Amino acid sequence: MSRSTRARRRTAAALLSAAVAAVVTFGGSPAQADTFRYTDPNYATWTVQGAILDEYRAQGGLYGRLNIPRSNELTTPDRFGRFSVFGQGSIYWTPWTGARTVWAPFLAEWGTVGWEAGHLGYPLTSDVPTPDRLGRFQVFQRGLIYWTPWTGAHAVRGAILQEYGSHGWEASQLGYPTTGELTAPDGRGRFNAFQRGLVYWTPSTGAHAVWGAISQTYASNGWETGPLGYPLTSELPTPDGIGRFNHFEGGSIYFTPWTGAYAVTGEFHAVWSSLGWENSELGYPTSPEYDTQDGGTVQEFEYGWIEWYPGEGASAYLYE
Known part of the structure; x- marks a missing residue:
């Protein structure tokens, strides 16, 4: 082989190597490459590598929902994990959770509760479809985030999450969450609102769900x-x-379906419960409390009423 032929082959090999490097740099991703470099229109070059790169590829790479890389791999503030930022989300990795995608809507909600340092901790899964195929959810160390196109992304955690799960998650009477966990106006409790109800929690009462017609009466x-x-x-x-x-x-x-939902409180509640609740001769409540012209207050039931007057207290009566 002549010297000129060998030189041409070395030149061709060098050009081929440069071409491969250019492909990796500007958007291609050889299937077995350990590192992927992307140069954006502003000539900034970002590197994706290791388990985060594997997850990025699993999400479709440049042409997937995460879009283009926007950072090199970074260390989380707590030093336990690593993450890379993309155009439409991030991928987080720790040795015990692996690499998990946090898609943009989930990422925004996660950020409101403090990212990995907040109540939810690190993601344990990427987001997956809900069984009804209407939404998506993602599991974190200490809670979940649910998303649908019409409710947005909202976090549910702790005792409220346990109560939500006990009723059947999004397939229950509650439906999907429509808020994250919020502080009640009195500062004493916490709650999440859902499509058809709420779950309330306080340290002394625990977490309990209210939905449907009862929720509407509670609101009123x-x-x-x-x-x-x-x-x-x-x-x-x-x-x-x-x-x-x-x-x-x-x-x-x-x-009940025929009486509707009514609250019974105070002395009315005490008298009705002492008689045996709905199994008493009064039956179910059929009205809210209302004031009478002679200064009293009355609540009606299926088969009678309870009336209250100042200084006299509450007494029950049956219809004749």
Whole structure:
């Protein structure tokens, strides 16, 4: 082989190596490469590597939902993990969780609770479809984030998450979360709102769900700041199998399909419960409390009423 031929081959090999490097730099990703470099339109070059690169490829790489790299691999503030930022999310890695994608809507909600240093901790999964295929969810060390196109992304954690799960998650009467966990106006409790109800928590009452018609009546009575206070139970069936009820700190709300949902509080609650609740001769409540012209207050039931007057207290009466 002549010297000129060998020189041409060395030149060709060098050009081929340069071409491969250019492909990697500007968007290609050889299947077995350990490192991927991307140069953006501003000529900044970002490197993706290792387990984070594997996850990036699994999400479709440049043409997937994460979009283009926006950072080199970085160390988390707690020094336990590593992460890379992309155009539409991030990938986080720790030795015990592996590499997990946090897609942009989930990333924004996660950020509101402090990222990996917050209540949720590190992601344990990437987001996956819910069984009903209407939404997506992601599992973190200490909670979940749910997302749908119409509710957005919201975190559920701790005792509220346990209560939510006990009712069947998003397939339950509650539906998908519509808020993250919030502090109640009185500063005493916490709650998440859902499509068809709420879950409330305080240290003394625990976490309990309120939904449907009972939730609407609870709202009309001022939620937890009204006479009912916080829920002491989730919604339960009545012993006769006809109605539903929640007990609260200051009373109860009872519901049947034909009477509707009504709150019974204070002395009305004390008298009704002493008679045997809905199994008493009064039956279920059929009205809220209302004032009478002679200075009293009355609440009606299926088969009678309870009336209250200042200085006299509350007494029950049956219809004749």
